[in-house]
Amino acid sequence: MLELRPNCECCNRDLPPDAPDAVVCSFECTFCRPCADQRLGGRCPNCDGELVARPRRPAALLGKFPASTKRVHNPKGCGAA
Ligand SMILES: [Zn+2]
Ligand SMILES: [Zn+2]
Numbered sequence: 001m002l003e004l005r006p007n008c009e010c011c012n013r014d015l016p017p018d019a020p021d022a023v024v025c026s027f028e029c030t031f032c033r034p035c036a037d038q039r040l041g042g043r044c045p046n047c048d049g050e051l052v053a054r055p056r057r058p059a060a061l062l063g064k065f066p067a068s069t070k071r072v073h074n075p076k077g078c079g080a081a
Helices: 033-039
Strands: 020-022 030-032
Touching: 020 033, 030 033
Parallel strands: none
Antiparallel strands: 020 030
């Protein structure tokens, strides 16, 4: 199951479980679309894997399967702004 991390690793922007512009790599390193496109060239800076759109979890299921609340912020990997 996806963790659905709550923020972008680069810019620390909030990415709620219904965010339409969250992307993840296969390890669930999580970024916002602008960072992925403009700063990362569509590759994860941690594992070099591809970044793809994160599916949104239906709100009705978030009670039983809540999103992660653990923020991961790792701006070093994202290059200079
Ligand atoms: Zn970002
Ligand atoms: Zn990764």
